[in-house]
Amino acid sequence: MTSFERLKAYAEQKLAQLEASGQRRSLTETAREAGGRAARAGRPVISFCDNDYLSLSHDPRVMQAAAEAALAYGAGSGGSRLITGNHPLNSALEARLADLKGTEGARVFGSGFLANLGTIPALVGKGDTIVMDELAHACMHGGARLSGAEVRLFRHNDVADAARQMRGAGGQVLLLTETVFSMDGDLAPLSELGALAEATGAWLMTDDAHGLGITKQDNPAQIQMGTLSKAVGGYGGYVCGPAPLMDLLTSRARSFVYTTGLPPSVLAAAIAALDIIQAEPERRAKASRHAALFCELMGLPAPESVIVPIIIGPEAEAMRVSAALLERGYLVTAIRPPTVPAGTARLRVTFATGHEEADIRAFAGALKDIMEQACAAIS
Numbered sequence: 001m002t003s004f005e006r007l008k009a010y011a012e013q014k015l016a017q018l019e020a021s022g023q024r025r026s027l028t029e030t031a032r033e034a035g036g037r038a039a040r041a042g043r044p045v046i047s048f049c050d051n052d053y054l055s056l057s058h059d060p061r062v063m064q065a066a067a068e069a070a071l072a073y074g075a076g077s078g079g080s081r082l083i084t085g086n087h088p089l090n091s092a093l094e095a096r097l098a099d100l101k102g103t104e105g106a107r108v109f110g111s112g113f114l115a116n117l118g119t120i121p122a123l124v125g126k127g128d129t130i131v132m133d134e135l136a137h138a139c140m141h142g143g144a145r146l147s148g149a150e151v152r153l154f155r156h157n158d159v160a161d162a163a164r165q166m167r168g169a170g171g172q173v174l175l176l177t178e179t180v181f182s183m184d185g186d187l188a189p190l191s192e193l194g195a196l197a198e199a200t201g202a203w204l205m206t207d208d209a210h211g212l213g214i215t216k217q218d219n220p221a222q223i224q225m226g227t228l229s230k231a232v233g234g235y236g237g238y239v240c241g242p243a244p245l246m247d248l249l250t251s252r253a254r255s256f257v258y259t260t261g262l263p264p265s266v267l268a269a270a271i272a273a274l275d276i277i278q279a280e281p282e283r284r285a286k287a288s289r290h291a292a293l294f295c296e297l298m299g300l301p302a303p304e305s306v307i308v309p310i311i312i313g314p315e316a317e318a319m320r321v322s323a324a325l326l327e328r329g330y331l332v333t334a335i336r337p338p339t340v341p342a343g344t345a346r347l348r349v350t351f352a353t354g355h356e357e358a359d360i361r362a363f364a365g366a367l368k369d370i371m372e373q374a375c376a377a378i379s
């Protein structure tokens with residue numbers, strides 16, 4: 001066999017293993033439109049699973065800002081921010097983010113994933129300890145592993161267990177959590193975790209990917225990262241915190257130093273979106289109303305964010321409910337292990353400003369119908 005043939009055989013064998021364990025993933029073409037609509041493999045659907053919570057990705061003002069910046073400044077930044085990629089829109093965006101978070105400074109990264117991968121190893125290393133919520137996002141786990149620090153997990157949102165994990169921890173302790181958990185939509189006990197950090201000399205770092213623009217929690221974390229690709233509607237990541245830490249990241253975060261700066265259009269879109277988020281709080285209120293209405297219609301507890309998990313359990317069943325929804329024109333992809341713990345395959349339902357109340361009512365009706373049929377089939 002040639003090297004090329006052996007490579008193909010290797011990939012095919014790995015894919016067969018993934019297929020057998022139900023972990024093979026595949027892509028479906030999806031063209032998103034305004035109002036929570038999309039064309040999924042060509043078929044019109046209403047999406048209840050994207051992270052564009054404030055529907056800003058299709059706001060004409062945001063689209064216009066992106067288009068104008070592309071026409072004025074070019075399609076790409078030409079290099080790392082330390083070389084040619086530091087267009088002035090970067091510092092304008094950083095000033096907006098620091099102002100919004102009430103911090104001394106901010107650093108914009110290529111994405112939220114890159115922000116976590118670069119920031120965590122710039123803060124702690126070998127001999128130090130990371131104490132993180134067991135449900136923290138894959139990129140926090142990735143950054144933690146890259147750092148070389150010892151990683152200890154605490155039970156989800158269990159501050160007493162976090163305190164237990166900190167006992168006997170070596171070196172500097174970095175406490176990591178999300179503000180709004182991506183798959184469950186519940187909130188972290190930030191003030192308790194902040195107090196724990198303060199009492200023990202640990203640093204608290206939070207991932208606000210699903211909170212920015214949506215929730216209004218006080219956040220005592222010294223280090224606050226997040227993304228511009230969810231409620232902000234565009235792309236990119238950021239870290240907010242003390243000014244010298246921002247300067248340290250400029251020199252030491254490898255995912256900042258060795259990667260290309262964001263295109264001017266992306267930066268301009270984020271600034272326009274943040275302006276709208278600050279000027280139009282009713283957008284957040286509308287998305288939250290939709291989540292609350294859905295929970296009421298489904299007989300679920302009131303939601304803490306605009307993410308509502310419908311835990312189904314078996315993967316095959318979650319896939320079946322998702323497929324039945326698609327039949328009726330609703331897009332809610334099933335989320336399966338290893339993204340979520342084994343046995344908790346679910347529909348992760350998200351609500352947006354662009355939906356209308358009638359959409360929510362019709363969707364809840366369809367979901368109830370499908371779930372009742374599923375229950376009848378099992379019993």
Ligand SMILES: *Cc1c(COP(=O)(O)O)cnc(C)c1O
Nearest residue numbers: 111112113137182209227229236
């Ligand atoms: C989506 C997400 C990220 C990654 O952000 P990107 O900008 O999409 O790379 C990080 N953390 C959490 C909790 C997320 O949900």
